[in-house]
Amino acid sequence: MNSEYSAQGCVLSRSLLTIQDIAPIGSAILSVIKEHLPEATSIQDPKWVQFASENPEIVSAVYDKLQGHPALLALGQTPNITNVIKSLIDAPVIYHKIPLRIDVPFENKELAFWHQDDFYVQGNQSEVTVWIPLQDTFAHTGALSVMKGSHVNGAIPHSYKVGKKSLPVGVFDAPINIVEMNKSDVLFFSSYLIHSSNLNISEQIRYSIQLRYSAASAGVQSSLMKGFTHV
Numbered sequence: 144m145n146s147e148y149s150a151q152g153c154v155l156s157r158s159l160l161t162i163q164d165i166a167p168i169g170s171a172i173l174s175v176i177k178e179h180l181p182e183a184t185s186i187q188d189p190k191w192v193q194f195a196s197e198n199p200e201i202v203s204a205v206y207d208k209l210q211g212h213p214a215l216l217a218l219g220q221t222p223n224i225t226n227v228i229k230s231l232i233d234a235p236v237i238y239h240k241i242p243l244r245i246d247v248p249f250e251n252k253e254l255a256f257w258h259q260d261d262f263y264v265q266g267n268q269s270e271v272t273v274w275i276p277l278q279d280t281f282a283h284t285g286a287l288s289v290m291k292g293s294h295v296n297g298a299i300p301h302s303y304k305v306g307k308k309s310l311p312v313g314v315f316d317a318p319i320n321i322v323e324m325n326k327s328d329v330l331f332f333s334s335y336l337i338h339s340s341n342l343n344i345s346e347q348i349r350y351s352i353q354l355r356y357s358a359a360s361a362g363v364q365s366s367l368m369k370g371f372t373h374v
């Protein structure tokens with residue numbers, strides 16, 4: 144296993160993807176946007192950004208339509224990603240439930256507060272999340288925060304409940320990094336790594352993809368994650 148990954152619970156791979164890898168996702172998003180705003184010319188068209196900010200129910204409809212889109216599964220099967228995954232876990236599978244987050248500026252409803260993915264995915268100890276932004280993502284764009292090394296003790300209780308969210312308590316006296324990323328960078332992290340969203344206060348929408356992989360031998364929870372494919 145990659146030594147940085149095993150020590151820190153995450154590894155950032157810079158410039159792993161090409162424009163060609165990502166372009167089909169942008170096209171898929173734009174074609175769904177156009178069903179609601181035909182004049183939109185790009186996924187960051189200011190007219191769409193404003194429309195999305197004013198119409199959260201349309202953003203939810205676009206999100207629902209894109210979840211698990213074939214272009215997302217295809218991205219998760221590109222060798223540049225699966226080669227890294229294979230260096231982290233044995234005989235990996237990719238889960239079919241693939242969210243594409245659409246975080247409009249200043250919207251906090253869907254922010255993921257501090258958590259381990261394991262709490263929500265209810266998977267196994269091998270699982271890896273792959274976080275891919277579709278634009279350069281700085282602190283002000285809502286880059287992810289991670290607590291490096293926080294995976295080492297495995298699953299921890301998420302005992303504070305707020306709405307549909309649950310957070311760990313009493314574990315935050317530890318260094319935290321905001322992982323600023325460029326489009327084409329990919330962050331791989333353990334499902335035990337404690338991490339959090341940050342608010343997007345930029346003028347752009349923050350699009351991001353969350354791919355999830357598991358070692359086939361570790362017992363794959365396919366019902367929650369809508370099936371899986373070997374990669």
Ligand SMILES: O=C(O)CCC(=O)C(=O)O
Binds near residue numbers: 254255274339341353
């Ligand atoms: O993109 C985000 O803000 C949160 C993503 C996340 O927490 C996750 O994929 O587990």
